[in-house]
Amino acid sequence: MSDHRSLHVPDGLEGERVDAALARLFGLSRGRAADIIASGDVQVDGRQVSKSDRVTAGAWLEVTLPPPPAAPVAIPEPVPGMSIVHEDDDIVVVNKPIGVAAHPTTGWTGPTVIGGLLGTGHTVATSGAAERQGIVHRLDANTTGCMVVAKSEIAYSRLKHAFHDREITKRYHALVQGHPDPFRGTVDAPIDRHPSGSGKFAVIMGGKPSITHYDTIEAFRAATLLDINLETGRTHQIRVHMSALKHPCVGDMMYGADPTIAARLGLTRQWLHAVKLGFVHPTTDEYVEFTSPYPDDLQKALDIVGAES
Structure with missing residues (x-):
């Protein structure tokens, strides 16, 4: 059932684009706000x-909000290539392969970590939204590596707090184009959705605080392998920050990578891998750490880059 809303535009939204104002007022994505505007259901x-x-x-805003879309549901089915790194009564740590989302979202029809776990008989915590039960953090669909899922309710609660309070060790390796200068540094730049509404993110004044620490592992002739420590965990954070430095992840065409380099290295996605995940176990209170080796496509690309140098 549609929901008609009428209100004055708050002072804090003075000068905002209509889609941005709707998104902030009603908790919508920019894309969904744009669709509502295009349908003629918004008047100022x-x-x-x-x-x-x-x-x-102070302008008078009238909006007819369509019914929210039904929440997507995880389809329980095994995910080829997804392996279990560790499992106990409270957590399961997986090595997530390429092309797998953490949980179902509107528009995603591919496999998910949650669906893969349910499809192989694992249980997950029932806390959180129905479509992402047990999920305490996420990796992009085409970012591989270590990911932890909560199985018990206490694990879900404690791990959510630990991620929120930045008490988690999250280490990534990224192969980026060119040579960052300096070879070791910190990117402290706020991130929010790109104004285009295309699904990209960008460094935006007034966005969410985002901090990325990087260090050089090895410099090659045309690329650099970085060790990255995330202090925050924004969507696409590493990809956005490396692009902002003018050194995008190799293969990341969404954020400005050179497609000819990606083709030469046989890459169909960004060279980015979650190599290490560490945290205090939610029930034993012991620090645990898990690692993940490079998958075949990233290792092959790295071998080619090394041979060319």
Whole structure:
């Protein structure tokens, strides 16, 4: 059932784009807000608007919100290539392969970590939204490596707090184009959704605080292998920050990588891998750490880069 809302534009949204204002007011994604505007269900002071129009504080906003889409459901089925690194009564740590999302989302029809676990008889915590039960952190669908899922309710609660409070060790390796200068450094730049509504993220003034520490493992002729320590965990954080440095992850065409380099190395995704995940176990209170080797596509690309140097 549709939901009609009428209100004055708050002072804090003065000058915002209409799609951004709707997203902030009603907790929508920018893409969903743009779709509602395009359908003609948004009026400002009695006239229809486009998503790029700007709102004025105090203007009368009328919106007809469509019913929310049904939450996607994880399909229990084994995921080829997904292996179990560790499992006990409270947690399961997986080595996530390429092309697998953490949990189902609107528009994603591929395999998921949750579906893979359920499909092989594992249990997960029932806390959280129905489509992402047990999920305490995520990796992009095409980012591989270590990922932990909560099995018990106490593990879910404690790990969620640990990730929120930055008490987790998250180490990644990334092969980036060129040579970052300096070879060791920190990127402290806020991240939010790209204004285009394309699903990309970007460094945006007023975005969520985001901090990435990087160090050089090895410099090659045309690329550099970095060890990356995430202090925060924003969506696409490493990819956005490396792109902002003008050294995108090799193969990451979404964020400005050179497609000819990716083709030469046989890459169909970004060279980015979650090599290490460490945390205090939620029930034993002991520090545990798990590692993941490079998958075949990343190792092959690294071998080629090394041979060319």
